[in-house]
Amino acid sequence: MTQPKTHTLDVPGAVLYYDVRSNDSSSAPVLLLIGSPMGATGFGTLSGHFADRTVVTYDPRGVERSERTDDATESTPDEHADDLHRLISALDAGPVDIFASSGGAVNALALVARHPEQVKTLVAHEPPAAQVLPDREQALAASVDIHETYQRSGLGPAMAKFIMLVAHKGLIPLDFADQHGPDPANFGLPTEDDGSRDDVLVGQNIISCTHYQHDFEALRAASTRVVIAAGAESTGEMAHRAAVAVAGRLGTKPVTFPGDHGGFLGGEYGMKGEPDAFAAALRQVLI
Template identity: 65%
Template sequence: MAETDTRTLETAGATLRYDVRAGTGSHPRPLLLIGSPMDATGFTTLASHFADRTVVTYDPRGVGRSVRTDGAAETRPEEHADDLARLIEDLGTGPVDVFASSGGAVNSLALVAARGDLVHTLVAHEPPSAQVLPDREAALAVCSDVRTTYLRDGWGAGMVRFFAVVSHKGPFPADWAARPFPAPDTFGLPTEDDGKRDDPLLGQNMRGCTSYAPDFPALRAAPTRIVVAAGEESEGELAARAAAAVAQGLGTPLAVFPSNHGGFLGGEFGQHGAPEAFAKALRAALEA
């Protein structure tokens, strides 16, 4: 991989850090890889498969090296989208291509709805927008329950609920919050509450991300080519169901990528997808 140039960008309410890896090829557009709340380290393997292109990664506000300066407890996708717009403008290269994962895919849809002129092609992989699901009321309630549990009982208890939500197949039942859940130590998580409430997933982004409703008229009118994708092993899960609903709202087919929600991971965070096959599918989607 090329040497990484790390840059700092002041935005409205945050100081962002982003990384630029110069490619060996002559592709005219940088490839921006984004997640949320996952930071730039999660794209190490995927970036290595695009060494021929300039690859840009970043830490979203409140995550990793990017520090919030506004003191807010939650972040909306529109705020992340504004950060991304400023980052792309700071690059000074013109429109970029974007691969966006999970919450990053939600934020990228907000970006394109507002500033489609900045994005040539967007591949949005499994945006977990519960708002677009047929069972939206129940889905939004379980996502809110994750945050409520975290604020009440701490990180371990909140993560148990989060694991249950993201692994659940099909529509959510109305009695979800009242169901029994395993103890945190079942998953090797702490049972004691450490008192902290600064987790960017459970606290900062949980409600804003899942409750975001894509602006389909703006997205269809944007100059950006949008590809919505889901993992072949993710069928029935919240993020994959939401991806299918977003693709339907755009009037485009759903692309099926190898592996699962983290299919591009090659050992980051202890998770292994199918990064080589995933990168091949992503390259085909970008170049179609």
């Protein structure tokens, strides 16, 4: 595997940055590692575990290097799926394998529903697909409340509520969205509103991602092998429960991966999962 080489791709409404770690001797499909709103930086450690094949990472629209060229305030899974479709086409390497985590898993499932011919295997890790949960109304309301809190009070209060939501285990209470959020300072978050409203998580993606209606009929009919993954340490959390529900809708069972929602991280963004064990599990699934 070579050092990553950075490329850009013009897409409607954005310029995408992506990095290619080439291994010209590999006959395996290109491995695309994606998240949302996590960018390429989050997959540095995981990429290093797959030096025997070509690995591609990218920054989704509005994230890190991939600046938007339109004035839209929301990014949708369908837009992200179209971006991925264009990126895979630009790679011109045939069907790829994809590991997609969190919102990236939602976007990759949308891609497969539309363009299954572009993806050999998709490992979708903990997609926060709230629409399939039995407590969907509470989950969706909480997501809307987080976004509205951001618009009203700024990043700190919104992110504090987000952390409270994603860490909650079990069914979300009926009054969850009405509860007063925790003190942002408890999480090291800013307590002052800086006036910006362009955060990609609580501003641009949280409602469109959690509210997305997946085309399960298309996914079940797809030529792509779809594997749903869930963290061993995140049982009961919204994204884990959604992964179990999505797998059920596909007629499969989720594969348990080491760690929690960020099990693949090796210190990126200050978070450390179990990257060695996680990479070994991913390799076993991709064989």
